[in-house]
Amino acid sequence: MTSFPASIGVRLGTIAAAVAALVLAGCANYAGIHSDKQMTQPAALESTQSLPSEGGQWPSLGWAGEFGDPQLPQLIDEALTGNPSIAQAQARIAKAQSYIESARSDLLPKVNGSYSVTRELLSGNGLYPPPFGGNWFTEHNALASASWDLDLWGKNRERVKASLSQEKAAEADMQEARITLASSVARTYNQLAQLYALRDIAAREIRNRQEVGTITNGRVSAGLDTNVEKQTALGNIATSQATLSDLDGQIKSVRYQLAALLGKGPDRGLQIAEPALATGGNVALPSNLPADLVSRRPDIVAARWQIEAALANVKEAKAEFFPDINLAAAIGLDAFGWAHFLTAASRTVQAGPAIHLPIFDAGALRAQLKGRYADFDLDVANYNQTLINAMSDVATQVASIRSIDTEMSDAQRALDASTEAYRLAVIRYKAGLSPQLQVLTADSNRLAAEQTVTNLKMKRRDLQFALIRALGGGFDAQATGVAAPAAAGAQAASTPSAG
Template sequence: MTNRYRPQPRLGAWTASIAAAVAALSLAGCVNYAGIKSDKHIAPPASYETQQSLPAEGGQWPSLDWANQFGDPQLRKLIDEALAGNPTIDQARARIEKASSTVGTANSALYPKVTGSYSWTRELYSGNGSVPPPINGTWQSENNLLTNASFDLDLWGKNRERLRQSVSQEKVAEAEAEEVRITLAASVASTYNQLARLYALRDIEVREVKNREDIGHITEGRVGAGLDTNVERQTANGDTATTRSSVSDLDGQITTVRYQLAALLGQGPDRGLKIANPTLGEGANVALPDNLPADLISRRPDIVSAYWQVDAATHGIKEKKAEFYPDVNLSAAAGLDAFGWGKFLTAGSGQLQAGPAIHLPIFDAGELRSELKGQYADFDYDVATYNQTLINALSDVATQVTEIHSADRQLVDAQQALDAQTKAWQLALVRYKAGLNQQLQVLNADDNRLAAETAVVNLEMTRRSMQIGLIKALGGGFDASQAGLAANTETPIPARSGGAETH
């Protein structure tokens, strides 16, 4: 039997020995990160000029139920259905679960690890080997039971920084999931508004078919009276057929948009065919919230995601720096080891071993320094991404507001044009009936009226689409503090005043 029990030194002696070894290795170590740093930092909103483009107007931030303002209950139900069943939402949830599992893995490194093992071997020992009698030349069975425990002291915080990095990455995934939710809701609303646009245009074309038929009847009467010829008759018939073709084209577009809506809902194309005709209203007045640039960073999930990505990169740098210092692990093992079963469970079969293990990189041909430079490059990239995301967000809001105000001004002129073109068409039609105008004049007047009416409808629908875009640009009801993604309660996403140099 082999007894592997070894007398162990006192705990105080262990501590002194470890401290001395760590100090000696630290002094002897040649690998360092001197000169590797970054001066990049995320830009505060105040660093960008927005006073003229984004004036304070006393408006409210969008709420999560922003779709209700358009007065169409079906829109709210469609958005809820999409958020419940679209595969992109499931993908976002899966990414969160993946990030959460990484947090659990990183957290486990902060605690001791305990494992157990048992082995049984049957071996014929050589009769002419180094094993003495009576074992040599015989078959022997060996039982080995061992319990191992190990603990990384994490003196320099490497494991703790890895955990913090994982937590930040989990927040990135959560913010990205919010971005997916907001984007999906806005896509449903925009596509639904497109369906409303097509139905409105179809209504115009259906009325136009009636108008062209009326002109055709007048033409038939004029041909019979000898005032028009077969040319005018065929022209009227051709225009009526062309208008019917436009109705058929719009019917095809309507069906296509219904299929698009079904896909957004996470359903088959038949689901789109069951959607009722939209009854969208104008929506709430457009007014920007006060303190918009500063508050926008906590209202846009893409900015929040970019912030936590920078935070994760910061912890990645700290973790990598900790690898330049000695790594100290404590390990211990206890168990039983004996030939055969007779003495396996006796005190004499006990085995016990314990001790520290210290690792320090002394020469690695520049590997650690290169990896740290890579971490700083990731940090610089993430900072630039955050800054670009903030710039894009401010531009997005300003663009949507400008386009809405432009559409409002265009609608005033377009409505006046429609009123004038409608009166011109009515007068031309009366004069045509009376034989005072040629057919071409009434057809031109009708074309002008049709174009004016189409322009008004398109402007109204485009404005609503821009309004939906502005809601999305303002965060779509997202709030970092309510979502548990704020850095702290006073400054949800604080800007760093310095670089990433950490020690």
């Protein structure tokens, strides 16, 4: 065993003590900087009355095929393939993956090589005396170097964790973009169906008013009505025709909107056939909805991964307070003239550790750590708000659907009654037993009732699409590989620093 002189041992002990003291001082520098923010747990949000357990199923990925119109899932698939928003989300994932590769590279040793040739004239009155001074020389230099950051405090590892979390968040964001796009296509398609249904009503109304106009003409000829009733009938027919033209214009506009959602030009919208959507079935909420919603909504999953990334960034910032130790070595050749370049005497070798220790940085590291904690607080608040909004979204859609179901029965009874009233009014008018005004009043009531029932049916289906979207649209974090870790992991950042 090699022994060192006592003086060298004393000096080494003094250096070690100084380094230890500086390390402890660096650790103490972030004392008092912490966060008290907590992630909201679904159970803490009261929802048993608004979101009762009804034994229903979560939406499947093929939910669009459950509405009986094969064109709808085809349009959604086309949109998911061609819409630029999906390409944007995929680009964000690729960018996040590049950050992971960059962060991982800091965990491994790095090796570099260089070679240079310098032609230089040495001064005759400078450092080098004749025969070197005053002559031209060619210097060859080749160097191979290697360095390795030991990452004793995990700074680089935390950077990798942050990048991995950002990638997961980007993947969840892409799923969110897909679900949002699919829902937008379905709801716009339902709007197209609604306009077609209203157009059918308007077309029937034209025929009804033309029938009334024919009766009016006969009554005018018989002297039972005047030109006033005749012009009124003609005006009503023209009004219905104007409504039909307006609906045709709206249909074309919605077709163009669908084409844009598909990522195609407006002509693609003109090729879409008239919708043939079936009426949606009963609505039953899944069991354990609040707790399972956090893994069924991609926006909640993405917000959760953002917290994980922020937590890793906090730990990375804390590691900045400790010393960095970098091992470096280099070997090469350096000589004037090619003849001596490849000889053993031209070798250069250097090796040794490099230690970087923050001693006084005017508060820069503390400011950086405070900023990272602020990011963490922001991400926790965003997660909590996203969770609250998600539960409110589901409750709102369900309440609206139940309200329409109740309203629908009354509206249908009103339509049945007004339809019968109109039929009787036409018979009496034709028989000369009642005036035209009674027919027109009955017709207006029947038309409004029919439009109300149609709009309620379409609104209910639109709300069903919105509810499917609120329940995650078939997304499952476990199945897609983006499930976030348990919430307890993020609470570590909320405890005060111990250093």
